[in-house]
Each structure stands twice: as C-alpha cells, then as structure tokens.
Amino acid sequence: MTTLRDIGEDALIARLIALVPRDPDPAAGPGDDCAVVDPGPSSSTVQLLKTDCMVGGVHFLPDTPARSVGWKSIARVVSDFAAMGGLPARFLVTVALPLETPLSWVEELYRGIGDCLETFGAVLVGGETSSVPPGSSAVISIAATGSATREHLVLRSTAAPGQTLLVTGFLGGSLAGKHLNFTPRIKEANWLVSHFKPQAMMDLSDGLAKDLPRLAAASGCGFTLDRAALPLSPGSTPEQALGDGEDFELLLALEPGRVPGLLRAWSAQFPELPLTAIGCLVKEGAGEILTGGWDHFAAVR
Amino acid sequence: MTTLRDIGEDALIARLIALVPRDPDPAAGPGDDCAVVDPGPSSSTVQLLKTDCMVGGVHFLPDTPARSVGWKSIARVVSDFAAMGGLPARFLVTVALPLETPLSWVEELYRGIGDCLETFGAVLVGGETSSVPPGSSAVISIAATGSATREHLVLRSTAAPGQTLLVTGFLGGSLAGKHLNFTPRIKEANWLVSHFKPQAMMDLSDGLAKDLPRLAAASGCGFTLDRAALPLSPGSTPEQALGDGEDFELLLALEPGRVPGLLRAWSAQFPELPLTAIGCLVKEGAGEILTGGWDHFAAVR
Numbered sequence: 001m002t003t004l005r006d007i008g009e010d011a012l013i014a015r016l017i018a019l020v021p022r023d024p025d026p027a028a029g030p031g032d033d034c035a036v037v038d039p040g041p042s043s044s045t046v047q048l049l050k051t052d053c054m055v056g057g058v059h060f061l062p063d064t065p066a067r068s069v070g071w072k073s074i075a076r077v078v079s080d081f082a083a084m085g086g087l088p089a090r091f092l093v094t095v096a097l098p099l100e101t102p103l104s105w106v107e108e109l110y111r112g113i114g115d116c117l118e119t120f121g122a123v124l125v126g127g128e129t130s131s132v133p134p135g136s137s138a139v140i141s142i143a144a145t146g147s148a149t150r151e152h153l154v155l156r157s158t159a160a161p162g163q164t165l166l167v168t169g170f171l172g173g174s175l176a177g178k179h180l181n182f183t184p185r186i187k188e189a190n191w192l193v194s195h196f197k198p199q200a201m202m203d204l205s206d207g208l209a210k211d212l213p214r215l216a217a218a219s220g221c222g223f224t225l226d227r228a229a230l231p232l233s234p235g236s237t238p239e240q241a242l243g244d245g246e247d248f249e250l251l252l253a254l255e256p257g258r259v260p261g262l263l264r265a266w267s268a269q270f271p272e273l274p275l276t277a278i279g280c281l282v283k284e285g286a287g288e289i290l291t292g293g294w295d296h297f298a299a300v301r
Numbered sequence: 302m303t304t305l306r307d308i309g310e311d312a313l314i315a316r317l318i319a320l321v322p323r324d325p326d327p328a329a330g331p332g333d334d335c336a337v338v339d340p341g342p343s344s345s346t347v348q349l350l351k352t353d354c355m356v357g358g359v360h361f362l363p364d365t366p367a368r369s370v371g372w373k374s375i376a377r378v379v380s381d382f383a384a385m386g387g388l389p390a391r392f393l394v395t396v397a398l399p400l401e402t403p404l405s406w407v408e409e410l411y412r413g414i415g416d417c418l419e420t421f422g423a424v425l426v427g428g429e430t431s432s433v434p435p436g437s438s439a440v441i442s443i444a445a446t447g448s449a450t451r452e453h454l455v456l457r458s459t460a461a462p463g464q465t466l467l468v469t470g471f472l473g474g475s476l477a478g479k480h481l482n483f484t485p486r487i488k489e490a491n492w493l494v495s496h497f498k499p500q501a502m503m504d505l506s507d508g509l510a511k512d513l514p515r516l517a518a519a520s521g522c523g524f525t526l527d528r529a530a531l532p533l534s535p536g537s538t539p540e541q542a543l544g545d546g547e548d549f550e551l552l553l554a555l556e557p558g559r560v561p562g563l564l565r566a567w568s569a570q571f572p573e574l575p576l577t578a579i580g581c582l583v584k585e586g587a588g589e590i591l592t593g594g595w596d597h598f599a600a601v602r
Contacts, residue, residue, distance in 0.1 A: 004407065005400040009430055012407070019408060020415035020425040023391065035426035037391060037446075049426060051393035051444050057434035090324065090338060092352035096440050099306040099598065106305065106313070107320060114321035124321040125336035125350060128442075129310055131597045133358035136438040139397050141429075143352050143444030145338075296432045297400065 004297045010214070012297060031218060032156050033083040033202055034146065046153055048086045048146040052077050056137035058296075060180075066105045068180040070112020073140045076205065078120050079184035079248045083203040084155070085193035086148030087186065088120055093127040094141040098134065109140070120186060152193040159200035159219035159253035165279045166259070169249040171208060172236030179246035189250060191269060196262040198252035207245035210293025212279075215251060222287030225279040245294035253281055305598045311515070313598060332519060333457050334384040334503055335447065347454055349387045349447040353378050357438035359597075361481075367406045369481040371413020374441045377506065379421050380485035380549045384504040385456070386494035387449030388487065389421055394428040395442040399435065410441070421487060453494040460501035460520035460554035466580045467560070470550040472509060473537030480547035490551060492570060497563040499553035508546035511594025513580075516552060523588030526580040546595035554582055 004012065017030050025038060034048040054060060054076070060069045074091065081088045093113060097106065117123060122144070132138070168185055185203070192198060200219055204211050208230075216223040230241045254262060259277060266275045281287075305313065318331050326339060335349040355361060355377070361370045375392065382389045394414060398407065418424060423445070433439070469486055486504070493499060501520055505512050509531075517524040531542045555563060560578060567576045582588075 002404040003400060004398060004402050004404065004432070007404060012404075013428075013430060015404075015408065016411045017425065019411040021419050021423070023424045023426050030425070030427045035391070035393065037426070049391060049393060049444075049446065051395045051427060051442070052429050053395045053397055053431050053440075053442060055397050055431050055433050055437075057437070058432060090336070090350065092336065092350060092444060094352045094354045094442050094444075096354055096356050096442075097305060099304060101305050103303040103305065103308060103313075103316075106317065110317045110320040118322050122322070123324045124318060124331070125324050125338070126331045126352060127314075128352050128354050129314060129597055130354050130356050131305070131359060132356050132438050132440070135436055136356075136358070137434050139354075139433070139440040139442070141352070141354060141395050141397075141440070141442035141444075143350075143393060143395075143442075145350065145446070296430055 007297060009296045033080040036153065045147045045149050048081055048084055048148060050077050050080045050146070051141065051143045053139060053141040055139050064180065066108035067112035069140070070109040071116045072180050073142050074113050074116035075182060075184050077142050077144050078116065078186055079203045081146040082184050082186040082189035083201050083250060084148055085152040085189055085201065086146045088122040088144055088146045090125045090145045091117060091122055092143045093124060096130045096132045096139040098136060098138065099131050101138065152197065154193060154198055154201040156200050156202040156215045157218040159215065159221060159281055161221050161281050161283045162256065163199050163253040163281045164256045164259045164277050165223065165281065166252050166254060166275055166277050167204070167231065167249050168275055169247070169273055170231045170233040171247050171249065172241035172244050173233035174244050174246035182248045184248060185250050188270060188273065192252070195265060196254065196258060198254050200253040202251050204247040204249050204251055205245065207243045207293030208251070209242040209290045210245070210295065211251060213290055215253070216281060219281065220284050221281040222284055223279055223281050224287045225290065229276060229278050231274050231276040242290065243292040308598060310597045334381040337454065346448045346450050349382055349385055349449060351378050351381045351447070352442065352444045354440060354442040356440050365481065367409035368413035370441070371410040372417045373481050374443050375414050375417035376483060376485050377549070378443050378445050379417065379487055380504040382447040383485050383487040383490035384502055384551060385449055386453040386490055386502065387447045389423040389445055389447045391426045391446045392418060392423055393444045394425060397431045397433045397440040399437060399439065400432050402439065453498065455494055455499055455502040457501050457503040457516045458519040460516065460522060460582055462522050462582050462584045463557065464500050464554040464582045465557045465560045465578050466524065466582065467553050467555060467576055467578050468505070468532065468550050469576055470548070470574055471532045471534040472548050472550065473542035473545050474534035475545050475547035483549045485549060486551050489571060489574065493553065496566060497555065497559060499555050501554040503552050505548040505550050505552055506546065508544045508594030509552070510543040510591045511546070511596065512552060514591055516554070517582060520582065521585050522582040523585055524580055524582050525588045526591065530577060530579050532575050532577040543591065544593040
C-alpha cells in the first residue's frame with residue numbers, strides 16, 4: 001500500500017489538486033507563494049490568499065517558547081506575502097490543541113501572534129479552536145488575506161533563461177534559532193518591486209535545494225548554481241545552506257543588465273543585509289539538478 | 302496549573318482575541334459565523350472570511366469514509382456562509398497527516414472535498430500539507446472566502462427582544478450519520494434573505510443548547526424556548542436535539558408579524574424541509590438558561 005511516506009510533497013500536491021475544481025484564472029494558484037484573486041481590471045490591486053500550518057514536533061518542540069511559536073506562525077505567512085511583492089492584511093488563526101495544554105502556553109502563543117501582526121500592520125479577524133485526542137501534537141493553522149498593486153505583483157513563474165538568480169541574507173543554520181525569530185523580508189521585497197521589480201521571486205522556506213528547482217520549473221527553466229558564492233550563515237556549510245530550510249530569505253530572478261544597478265542601490269538602502277548573485281537560469285532541461293531540502297513527506301531528509 | 306480542560310471554548314476565545322490587534326471595523330468579527338470585510342460603500346458586496354478545522358478522533362473516526370470526511374470539511378464552512386446570507390467562493394485546504402496515511406485515503410478525502418466544492422460552485426485556490434509525528438491525529442483545516450450582497454448580509458448580533466426564533470429541518474441524532482453527509486442550507490438561506498430577511502441568523506454547529514445562547518448574547522437578549530415544539534430527528538429525544546450538535550440547520554430570529562407569511566411561503570418553496578418556531582427572544586437577563594451542547598474544551602459534555 002502506498003503511503004504519504006512513499007511520495008514527495010510536490011508529487012502529492014499535484015495529484016490532489018487534479019481531484020478538485022479550480023479557479024479558471026491561471027494567476028490564481030495553487031503553485032505560487034500565495035493564491036492571486038483578480039477582482040477585475042477596474043481594481044489597481046489584486047487580493048492574495050495564503051494558508052500555512054505549524055505542527056508540534058515538526059515545526060516547533062515542547063521546549064520552544066510559545067511566544068516564539070506564535071511569532072513564527074504569522075511570520076511564515078508574512079514572508080509569503082513579501083515574496084509576491086504584497087502586504088499582509090487580515091488573519092484567521094485555527095488552533096487544535098491537547099486538553100492538557102496550559103492556558104498560559106496558549107496565551108503566550110497569542111501574544112507572539114499579536115507581536116507579529118502588530119509589527120506588520122495586520123489584524124486578526126477570526127479563527128477556530130478544537131481539541132485533539134490525548135497524545136496528539138498541537139496544530140496551528142494560519143489563513144490570511146493580503147494585497148499587492150497590480151504593477152508590483154511578482155510571481156515565481158515569470159522568469160526566463162539568462163536571468164541572474166539572487167538571494168537576500170544568509171542561508172543555512174536555521175535550527176540554531178533563526179527559524180523562530182526571523183524577520184520576514186517585507187520591507188526589502190516592497191522596496192525591490194518599487195525600484196527593481198524582479199522577473200520572478202519566492203521565499204525560501206524549504207531550503208534552496210528544494211525551492212530553487214521549484215522557481216525554475218514554474219518558469220519553464222533550468223538553472224546553474226555557483227556554490228562558492230552562497231552566502232553562508234556563520235558556522236554553516238554549503239550543504240546546510242542548501243538543505244536546512246526555513247531561511248525565509250527572498251530568491252529572485254533579474255535580467256542581468258539590471259543587476260549591477262540593483263546591487264549598488266541595495267547596499268545603500270540595506271547596508272546590513274547582503275544581496276548575493278548565486279547563479280542563473282538556463283534553458284529547460286539544461287543546467288544542473290539539485291536534490292535535498294525539506295520535504296514534509298520524505299522518509300529521510 | 303490551569304489547562305484548556307478547565308476553561309470553556311467561548312471563554313478561551315474571549316481571552317485570546319484580547320491579546321492580538323483586531324480590525325477596527327466592528328462588523329469584521331471574531332464572533333459571528335464568518336468575518337466580514339467591507340471594501341467600502343462603492344461596493345455592493347462584502348467579503349466573508351471563514352476558517353474551520355476537523356480533527357481525527359474528534360470530528361471523524363478511523364473508519365469514517367475519507368470521501369465523507371472531505372465532504373464534511375467543506376460543507377461545515379459552506380454552512381457558515383449560508384448563515385450570513387452569502388455564498389462560498391475560494392477555498393484553501395491545509396492537511397496535517399501521519400506519514401503512514403495511505404495515499405488512497407488522501408485521494409478519497411480530496412474527492413469528497415471536490416464533490417462539495419463543485420456542488421456549491423466553489424473552487425480550490427491553494428493549501429498546505431504537513432506531516433504530523435507518529436501517533437498524532439490528522440488535522441484538516443479549511444479556510445475560505447465568500448461574499449454577500451450588502452442588503453442580504455445577516456449577522457447573529459442584530460436581533461431584538463420580542464422576535465420569534467425558528468429553526469430549519471430536524472435536530473438531534475447527528476452521530477447516526479447526518480453529521481457526515483448533510484447538505485448545507487445555502488439554497489434555503491439565500492431564499493430567506495431575498496424574501497423574508499431574518500433579523501439575525503446563524504448555523505447550528507454545536508447544538509441548540511450552545512448556539513441559541515450565543516445568538517441571544519450577541520444580540521443583547523435573553524430567550525425562552527418551547528421544548529415541546531422542537532423538531533426532533535426520528536429517534537431523538539429533546540435532550541439530543543439540544544445537545545448533540547452538528548445539526549448544521551439554520552437558527553433565525555424574525556419579527557413576529559412576519560412569521561405567518563414566512564411559514565406559508567416556506568412550505569410552498571421547501572415542502573420537504575420543516576421550518577419551526579421554537580421560542581422567542583426576550584430582554585437581556587430575562588428568560589431561561591440553557592447548558593450543554595458541544596464544547597471542544599469541556600472535560601465532560
């Protein structure tokens with residue numbers, strides 16, 4: 001009998017979405033960081049929809065401070081709005097928790113949720129609570145709406161061969177703590193789409209080794225990667241930079257002629273955060289193959 | 302140490318939402334069946350947002366057909382859009398599942414999700430998948446957008462003393478099967494708001510004993526209930542009609558002078574589905590007190 005252990009996350013999703021009615025509008029996902037809802041040409045903005053979840057024992061541990069769990073649950077979603085060149089707006093929080101959960105833990109969770117919503121100008125508008133049977137892990141599921149102006153919206157499927165690949169920040173070593181207290185790149189993404197709108201963009205949640213092939217495939221491209229150029233987090237190896245996941249940095253594709261200007265302007269605008277060219281897109285079928293990164297349904301990472 | 306076992310679901314939610322930034326627009330929930338987002342006076346419709354979840358061992362059992370689980374997960378949310386006088390539109394489905402889950406089970410789940418989306422003219426636009434640790438229950442979390450015309454939108458907080466309380470269908474006995482294969486009252490609700498718009502409406506998900514006090518409290522009312530009038534499902538007692546939960550029928554409040562006309566028109570329109578007057582709203586602090594119904598965090602039902 002085939003189980004989820006035997007099939008990768010991307011293959012599973014492809015099988016499942018074939019079983020349900022989908023939006024006829026092809027800009028509306030599934031497949032990008034957020035689903036895009038276009039209210040029609042009279043509107044200068046599009047709506048973004050996103051859902052995400054965190055599971056005890058997978059995304060956080062029993063000794064993880066609840067306030068950090070709350071921050072992370074919202075920040076992961078804010079990072080997806082950043083990746084589209086958008087802003088977060090309204091959140092719905094669903095928690096499924098064991099009856100034995102201390103009330104103080106749940107209150108700290110919501111304080112962390114509140115910290116992150118307030119930092120990024122978003123609000124809570126609803127949610128749901130449920131118990132889980134004894135011994136089951138806690139699940140925190142976040143749904144959110146956001147928006148992007150039509151001219152600033154960036155997809156991951158619109159890059160082309162020859163374009164340069166860049167990443168913000170440092171990669172690898174997320175488990176040392178960065179995965180809990182990271183700052184979503186909303187400020188940087190919104191500056192980018194206003195000044196040097198990328199040809200494609202996504203956030204790095206499952207590791208470059210998993211996410212770069214996704215961006216390339218969505219754009220109908222292959223890719224080459226300059227491993228020596230990878231901006232490594234202190235103490236991280238190139239393998240960790242590729243495979244640890246939960247970097248929550250931006251990966252973008254830009255026409256090569258625009259890269260020098262972007263790098264100059266970026267270092268003036270964000271002197272403390274590197275922006276690094278790490279490779280380029282090539283024709284589909286050419287380039288290299290990356291394996292690894294985080295897969296929720298892989299038996300071995 | 303206080304745990305979730307020691308505090309009711311409604312009290313928990315009240316404590317939690319005080320910890321996070323909320324929408325300044327008071328029509329925007331939390332507290333009603335859906336959150337309401339008003340895009341401004343130039344729009345003739347408002348957007349509805351809803352999230353819900355189903356947990357293995359709580360909302361469905363290991364031997365529940367996966368296709369029924371999928372249907373129910375969507376139908377529960379469609380019922381909330383009905384309760385607001387609206388229609389469902391776009392869905393995001395998040396599943397957190399054990400690695401040992403058979404692929405065929407997940408595919409049947411999505412077929413059931415697809416059945417219900419198609420029946421009610423809605424589409425899937427995104428989602429998320431995660432594993433849960435060994436031994437943990439499956440969690441299926443649904444987020445959805447919908448809409449209601451401004452003139453048809455019904456809240457649960459807008460009833461007043463003296464109004465008649467009515468319910469659709471039969472109450473009680475959901476565990477005999479109705480909780481899995483019910484039809485959300487979207488057709489009936491949309492007819493109601495067009496022809497006899499109720500002063501307030503909600504769907505009955507946790508049992509009349511839990512939900513009627515919620516509608517009354519949201520409207521600043523008390524209530525009296527005519528137990529002898531309760532429309533009992535075959536084989537159900539009045540206690541079961543009050544407490545079983547998962548009826549997914551509509552509870553509405555209507556000015557008493559409009560009730561005879563509604564009942565005549567209703568029986569012509571929906572000859573197979575009863576609509577029954579079961580009591581009335583009274584002044585806050587007067588009337589009776591109901592206890593029971595489904596509470597996710599109560600140690601004993």
